[in-house]
Amino acid sequence: MKTVCRIAALAAFFTGSAASAQQLAPSPTLDAIKARGHIECGVHLGLPGFSFANDKGEWTGLDVDYCKSLAAAVLGDATKVKFTPTSVQQRWAVLQSGQVDLLSRNTTITFSRNATLGVNFQGINFYEGQTFVVRTKAKVVAVKDLADATICVAAGSTEEKTAADWFRERNLKVTIINFQKNDDAISAYDQGRCDAYTAGIGALAGQRIKFKDPNEHQILTEIISNDPQGPVTRWGDERWQLVVRWVLNGTIAAEALGVTSKNVEEMKAKSASSEVRRLLGAEGKFGQMMGLSDDWMFNAIKQVGNYGESYERTVGMGSALKLKRGANELWTKGGLLYSPPFQ
Amino acid sequence: MIRFLRDRKVRDVLWQALATVGLVVVVVFFVRNASDNMVKAGIASGFQFLWRDSGIEVPFNITGYKPSDTILALLWTGIVNTILVSAAAVVVATVIGFTVGLMRLSHNWLLSTLAAVYIEFVRNIPLLFFVLFWYFGVLAALPTPKESYDFLGIAFLNRRGLSIPLPNDVAGFQLALLAIAVLIVAQIGLARWAKARQARTGRDFPTWMVGFVLCGLLPIVALAVAGAATSWDVPTLRGFNYRGGFVLVPEFVALFMALSTYTAGFIAEVVRGGIQSVRQGQIDAARALGLTPGRVVRLVVIPQAMPVIIPPITSQYLNLIKNSSLGAAIAYPEIVAVFMGSALVATGQAIEIIAITLGIYLTIGLAVSAFMNWYNARHRLVTR
Numbered sequence: 050m051k052t053v054c055r056i057a058a059l060a061a062f063f064t065g066s067a068a069s070a071q072q073l074a075p076s077p078t079l080d081a082i083k084a085r086g087h088i089e090c091g092v093h094l095g096l097p098g099f100s101f102a103n104d105k106g107e108w109t110g111l112d113v114d115y116c117k118s119l120a121a122a123v124l125g126d127a128t129k130v131k132f133t134p135t136s137v138q139q140r141w142a143v144l145q146s147g148q149v150d151l152l153s154r155n156t157t158i159t160f161s162r163n164a165t166l167g168v169n170f171q172g173i174n175f176y177e178g179q180t181f182v183v184r185t186k187a188k189v190v191a192v193k194d195l196a197d198a199t200i201c202v203a204a205g206s207t208e209e210k211t212a213a214d215w216f217r218e219r220n221l222k223v224t225i226i227n228f229q230k231n232d233d234a235i236s237a238y239d240q241g242r243c244d245a246y247t248a249g250i251g252a253l254a255g256q257r258i259k260f261k262d263p264n265e266h267q268i269l270t271e272i273i274s275n276d277p278q279g280p281v282t283r284w285g286d287e288r289w290q291l292v293v294r295w296v297l298n299g300t301i302a303a304e305a306l307g308v309t310s311k312n313v314e315e316m317k318a319k320s321a322s323s324e325v326r327r328l329l330g331a332e333g334k335f336g337q338m339m340g341l342s343d344d345w346m347f348n349a350i351k352q353v354g355n356y357g358e359s360y361e362r363t364v365g366m367g368s369a370l371k372l373k374r375g376a377n378e379l380w381t382k383g384g385l386l387y388s389p390p391f392q
Numbered sequence: 393m394i395r396f397l398r399d400r401k402v403r404d405v406l407w408q409a410l411a412t413v414g415l416v417v418v419v420v421f422f423v424r425n426a427s428d429n430m431v432k433a434g435i436a437s438g439f440q441f442l443w444r445d446s447g448i449e450v451p452f453n454i455t456g457y458k459p460s461d462t463i464l465a466l467l468w469t470g471i472v473n474t475i476l477v478s479a480a481a482v483v484v485a486t487v488i489g490f491t492v493g494l495m496r497l498s499h500n501w502l503l504s505t506l507a508a509v510y511i512e513f514v515r516n517i518p519l520l521f522f523v524l525f526w527y528f529g530v531l532a533a534l535p536t537p538k539e540s541y542d543f544l545g546i547a548f549l550n551r552r553g554l555s556i557p558l559p560n561d562v563a564g565f566q567l568a569l570l571a572i573a574v575l576i577v578a579q580i581g582l583a584r585w586a587k588a589r590q591a592r593t594g595r596d597f598p599t600w601m602v603g604f605v606l607c608g609l610l611p612i613v614a615l616a617v618a619g620a621a622t623s624w625d626v627p628t629l630r631g632f633n634y635r636g637g638f639v640l641v642p643e644f645v646a647l648f649m650a651l652s653t654y655t656a657g658f659i660a661e662v663v664r665g666g667i668q669s670v671r672q673g674q675i676d677a678a679r680a681l682g683l684t685p686g687r688v689v690r691l692v693v694i695p696q697a698m699p700v701i702i703p704p705i706t707s708q709y710l711n712l713i714k715n716s717s718l719g720a721a722i723a724y725p726e727i728v729a730v731f732m733g734s735a736l737v738a739t740g741q742a743i744e745i746i747a748i749t750l751g752i753y754l755t756i757g758l759a760v761s762a763f764m765n766w767y768n769a770r771h772r773l774v775t776r
Contacts, residue, residue: 142742233722
């Protein structure tokens with residue numbers, strides 16, 4: 050009798066699990082986001098074009114747009130994000146302690162950060178390169194002309210180390226002054242404490258507007274580093290990391306496949322391309338595999354747009370920064386952006 | 393056993409032992425819990441990072457630190473910079489504080505009003521504002537390197553700081569310092585002898601005049617001889633900046649000025665309170681003895697006011713040392729800026745770094761209070 054009971058219980062268990070389509074790995078982060086109804090996104094304190102609160106208090110920028118896409122994919126509504134501004138020093142603690150679900154704030158991917166901070170980098174949404182801003186009247190053309198100069202920089206940034214290494218390797222002497230916040234370093238440079246201020250070329254394009262007279266300054270075109278930047282999550286919770294990674298891939302894939310916020314409904318209904326149909330949830334049930342609804346990327350693209358649309362609006366020709374696509378162009382057009390296939 | 397516990401002394405010891413063990417257990421629990429959780433989250437922990445290369449530039453240091461040194465050397469540079477600016481500011485704040493405190497008590501209306509205005513002004517302004525005010529004030533007042541103020545062609549003052557020449561060889565200066573030490577010891581001995589003689593015979597000796605020669609003029613001669621004997625690394629304008637020599641950076645000057653003028657306002661009030669605690673009868677009596685006003689203050693008022701002044705002044709010194717952490721706001725490379733700022737972000741080991749920084753401030757603070765308590769006990773008025 051006992052044996053019969055056991056067999057019956059086992060049989061019931063297997064049929065039950067087969068019926069519920071798929072067992073998902075537990076994801077405390079996703080559960081918490083769904084319970085609280087919004088995503089907690091750590092952004093930069095204020096970097097025009099990337100994450101910047103405008104005069105109405107609305108956050109705008111490329112990194113901000115990514116978090117909005119994520120909210121649209123997870124919760125179906127791009128406005129359900131709370132932005133937490135974080136300084137260079139705070140960012141890791143804020144992420145590690147779980148105050149934010151992810152960082153999307155001009156943070157360079159480096160080996161030692163990945164290996165020692167308990168954080169994972171989920172792809173690249175901006176290829177940044179470090180350069181310098183100098184006074185036009187200083188007549189600096191190349192970076193090596195900055196020998197014997199004084200350079201202001203934000204303490205603990207990759208820029209601090211990159212600049213120190215670059216000049217040391219070339220036996221050039223410079224004085225580097227470390228400020229706790231980017232804005233302090235910028236105003237000290239503006240006051241004449243330093244001959245140059247260093248940051249990524251995209252960041253500089255945005256920060257330049259903070260100077261008293263932006264026309265007195267020039268950004269060097271020579272790049273001394275490659276600083277790939279993208280969303281960061283803490284270790285653990287693989288399913289949440291999967292979502293963060295593939296929403297970013299999805300926005301890039303959408304641009305490559307020609308899906309925009311304007312044609313997304315038409316594409317979902319009529320597109321002959323299987324990849325487009327899988328991306329937008331018309332076939333394949335890809336959203337369910339991660340525990341999201343199948344129209345995850347449809348919502349993200351409809352509400353925020355694909356990567357190219359977001360780029361042009363925030364840092365590209367449609368913005369005050371007027372940055373060319375450069376390395377941040379699709380690989381098919383000579384850039385470095387590439388999404389793995391949605392298969 | 394029960395009778396043993398009835399002894400009050402034994403019970404006291406037992407309770408204290410229990411409390412200590414409890415505290416240790418709680419600390420060990422929290423430390424282990426934190427380290428377990430950090431290992432689980434993949435965050436590096438431990439103190440090995442102190443021996444890693446720092447790679448962080450420190451523009452102002454007297455320890456000879458280079459970016460290729462370890463993070464431990466960086467920490468030491470930060471500590472030295474903290475102590476340097478605090479020590480300089482403590483001395484100047486004490487001098488200004490005593491002066492303003494005495495001015496506040498002056499019968500001269502202008503002097504006492506000026507002192508009152510100064511005290512109220514600095515006491516009611518946030519220190520961070522004060523630091524930034526000095527910093528941007530200093531920067532705005534100074535010229536660019538190409539238009540530097542030139543002092544005899546060897547020292548130059550501009551927005552990048554004050555560049556002064558450095559000796560290439562310090563052996564002569566070590567001898568000069570030795571000579572100065574001998575002179576100071578001689579002065580102390582002379583002062584003791586003069587005091588003893590005055591007590592014995594009543595005859596005055598011009599101790600201050602001799603001291604001025606011994607501790608003022610002769611050291612200058614010694615330093616001048618040493619300076620002439622060595623070659624100098626004189627700053628020269630190369631490209632953007634003056635190179636060579638030693639640069640006193642504007643961050644140091646701004647922080648030093650802010651800390652000393654700010655703390656002086658508090659010290660002035662402490663001094664005023666201390667002096668007012670000396671009874672008027674003492675002053676009248678001293679005057680009646682025919683002492684000059686200066687001697688009334690120096691020999692009667694101050695010695696009786698000191699026991700009242702020293703404990704609160706110790707708190708002001710401790711505040712000043714802690715306030716030096718505001719140097720981080722203007723890129724002065726003190727311990728918070730280089731260690732809790734740059735090194736923390738470079739390594740990400742927040743718990744260890746904050747614990748070390750706490751420990752260092754605690755050590756400096758306890759050392760200062762221990763010294764002040766010792767000083768106070770030693771100079772306590774012997775009452776009969």
